[in-house]
Amino acid sequence: MLRQGSRLLSRSVTAASSKSATARAFSTELPSTIDSTFVESWKKVAPNMDPPQTPSSFMKPRPSTASSIPTKLTVNFVLPYASELSEKEVDMVIIPATTGQMGVLPGHVPTIAELKPGIMSVHEGTDIKKYFVSSGFAFLHANSVADIIAVEAVPLENIDAGQVQKGLAEFTQKLASATTDLEKAEAQIGVEVHSAMNAALSG
Amino acid sequence: MASTAAVPFWRAAGMTYITYSNICANLVRNCLKEPFKAEALNREKVHFSLSKWAGGKPEKPILRSDTPGV
Numbered sequence: 001m002l003r004q005g006s007r008l009l010s011r012s013v014t015a016a017s018s019k020s021a022t023a024r025a026f027s028t029e030l031p032s033t034i035d036s037t038f039v040e041s042w043k044k045v046a047p048n049m050d051p052p053q054t055p056s057s058f059m060k061p062r063p064s065t066a067s068s069i070p071t072k073l074t075v076n077f078v079l080p081y082a083s084e085l086s087e088k089e090v091d092m093v094i095i096p097a098t099t100g101q102m103g104v105l106p107g108h109v110p111t112i113a114e115l116k117p118g119i120m121s122v123h124e125g126t127d128i129k130k131y132f133v134s135s136g137f138a139f140l141h142a143n144s145v146a147d148i149i150a151v152e153a154v155p156l157e158n159i160d161a162g163q164v165q166k167g168l169a170e171f172t173q174k175l176a177s178a179t180t181d182l183e184k185a186e187a188q189i190g191v192e193v194h195s196a197m198n199a200a201l202s203g
Numbered sequence: 204m205a206s207t208a209a210v211p212f213w214r215a216a217g218m219t220y221i222t223y224s225n226i227c228a229n230l231v232r233n234c235l236k237e238p239f240k241a242e243a244l245n246r247e248k249v250h251f252s253l254s255k256w257a258g259g260k261p262e263k264p265i266l267r268s269d270t271p272g273v
Contacts, residue, residue: 081246117227134227151228152243154235163234185216189223193230 065142069107074145075122077131079153084131085122092123093146095138096196106144113138115150117196119203130156132200134193161201168194 034057042051075093077085093104096118102111115136122129136150171190178184213223232243254264 117231132231134231135224151224152231154231154239158235158239159231160234160236160240167230167234181216182218185213185218186226188212189226190230193227194234197231197234 063141063143063145066144070144071106072144073104073106073108075148076146077120077122077148077150077153079150084153088122088124090122090124093148094119094121094123095148096120096133097138102138104138104140104146108140108144108146110142111138111140113140115148117193119156119200120148120150120153132156132159132197156200159197159201161198164194164197164201168198 039051042049072089073092075085075088075090076083077088091105095102095104095113096115097113098116099113101118102113115133115138117134118132120131120133122131131150131153132155133150134152136148136153138149139147141147167190171187171194175184175187175191178187211223214220229247232240232247235243248269250268250270252264252266254261256262
């Protein structure tokens with residue numbers, strides 16, 4: 001579903017630029033796209049009432065994209081219970097997208113990426129901070145802001161290797177003995193997550 | 204528009220993304236070292252009571268609680 005995200009995003013960008021008169025505009029161009037024919041017919045029917053507001057008139061305009069690529073990437077990394085990184089300016093982040101490890105630099109093409117269990121690393125100068133992310137999403141915006149959301153993200157030192165091995169063995173065994181589709185799926189998830197943690201600890 | 208895009212295995216088995224994501228998070232939490240594991244499991248404790256209504260009256264509530272003695 002989200003694999004289509006970047007394609008859909010790029011499709012609407014090209015549509016807006018090629019025929020902006022007829023295509024739906026982005027919210028940066030909002031104030032000028034009030035439908036004048038609607039407003040006129042409204043005024044004929046109810047001259048004493050203001051025309052209704054649409055949701056888009058309440059929206060803040062999309063932040064404009066800088067004309068030159070910024071030098072730093074602004075990262076917001078949030079978990080349900082804590083804001084791990086808030087507006088942190090970094091050089092690069094590498095996120096574990098379902099399509100593979102994705103390096104995000106300032107000026108990255110706008111993307112929505114679904115994350116798989118894996119290591120996310122934040123590079124700032126010579127500092128590299130690694131987290132193991134259980135799953136989540138990364139929203140990369142045109143203005144070099146990256147919003148990364150995860151349900152669980154832990155520094156690698158907090159993971160117990162023994163329990164990972166135990167879990168991996170347990171779920172591999174469950175996968176072999178699973179009967180229903182749901183059991184198989186759950187066991188498969190277990191195997192994937194534990195293998196990812198294993199790889200994270202050893203790699 | 205590809206509606207024939209390959210679905211992830213958990214979607215094919217009838218699981219929603221939220222269920223998948225929560226299972227992944229739980230597995231990660233269970234593999235943490237102490238004291239982080241205790242903190243995480245403590246953080247994720249839930250307590251709720253759910254009752255269906257029939258004929259204008261609530262039926263027997265379903266109570267799910269991780270706090271003992273409640």
